[in-house]
Amino acid sequence: MNAVFYYSNTDQSKTVAEYIANALGWDIFNIEDGDGEGLEYEKAFVVFPVHCQNIPARVKSFLSNLLARYLIPVATYGRMHHGNVLYEIENDYGFTVIGGAFVPAKHTYIEEEGVSSADLWALEPLIEKAREGKASSVSFLREKKDLFADLAPEWRSRVGVSLRRTKDCKGCLLCEAVCPCWKGRERTPSKECIRCLKCVSVCKEKALKVRLTLPLKLYLRKKKLSEVKVFV
Ligand SMILES: Cc1cc2nc3c(=O)[nH]c(=O)nc-3n(C[C@H](O)[C@H](O)[C@H](O)COP(=O)(O)O)c2cc1C
Ligand code: SF4
Numbered sequence: 013m014n015a016v017f018y019y020s021n022t023d024q025s026k027t028v029a030e031y032i033a034n035a036l037g038w039d040i041f042n043i044e045d046g047d048g049e050g051l052e053y054e055k056a057f058v059v060f061p062v063h064c065q066n067i068p069a070r071v072k073s074f075l076s077n078l079l080a081r082y083l084i085p086v087a088t089y090g091r092m093h094h095g096n097v098l099y100e101i102e103n104d105y106g107f108t109v110i111g112g113a114f115v116p117a118k119h120t121y122i123e124e125e126g127v128s129s130a131d132l133w134a135l136e137p138l139i140e141k142a143r144e145g146k147a148s149s150v151s152f153l154r155e156k157k158d159l160f161a162d163l164a165p166e167w168r169s170r171v172g173v174s175l176r177r178t179k180d181c182k183g184c185l186l187c188e189a190v191c192p193c194w195k196g197r198e199r200t201p202s203k204e205c206i207r208c209l210k211c212v213s214v215c216k217e218k219a220l221k222v223r224l225t226l227p228l229k230l231y232l233r234k235k236k237l238s239e240v241k242v243f244v
């Protein structure tokens with residue numbers, strides 16, 4: 013049995029995962045739903061966003077429990093810095109990794125076009141390898157991270173991005189349905205918030221206000237990367 017798993021807050025990784033699953037005709041599962049977990053897989057794609065040059069905590073815990081003979085990790089990132097996440101998966105989880113990719117996508121904190129199927133043709137060699145049944149393992153280069161990349165990444169997101177509920181809120185509870193950090197109708201989310209902005213993307217009233225600090229705004233003006241990197 014083969015499957016494509018994804019973790020996605022603003023649909024970038026979901027779009028990539030759907031593209032791969034459609035091309036292969038494999039089942040697709042959202043990691044957060046818990047569907048498909050606990051079963052044994054021959055090959056599994058895991059598609060997820062890079063957060064502060066790291067693997068998100070939810071994806072780390074999923075990888076720790078996943079039973080798959082061959083793994084193909086695909087990391088989407090906001091064209092700033094994809095960190096070293098593929099190398100970390102190859103070395104920290106004990107899977108036989110047979111391919112992988114870094115896919116530039118819309119940055120959560122920048123107003124721009126999202127990744128589309130038309131951008132994803134570069135993944136074809138990876139899809140072809142998964143389809144053909146080749147199982148030769150790959151090795152990823154150890155990439156250089158920024159100096160502070162591993163220093164409390166989730167705390168740095170909270171400091172760099174503020175989030176609050178405004179008076180435009182109509183109390184529809186959609187934000188609370190997607191994230192426990194909003195339980196209790198508070199004006200700001202709880203301290204566990206990772207600033208993924210999933211709640212913002214589901215709020216139809218645009219009642220959740222996001223503000224970036226100046227250093228983060230300046231950082232996000234840096235030159236962007238656009239190449240899809242594929243390893244087969
Ligand atoms: C908390 C957080 C940290 C992020 N850190 C990075 C980063 O270090 N480098 C980068 O290029 N993009 C970064 N991004 C952008 C996401 O990796 C990118 O937008 C991703 O494609 C979002 O995928 P999703 O919509 O599937 O969640 C970050 C986004 C968030 C929310
Ligand atoms: S989704 Fe928006 S309108 Fe609905 S409860 Fe949350 S903040 Fe209010």
Ligand code: SF4
Nearest residue numbers: 191205206208209211
């Ligand atoms: S409250 Fe924070 S963690 Fe929850 S969806 Fe919103 S940004 Fe993400």
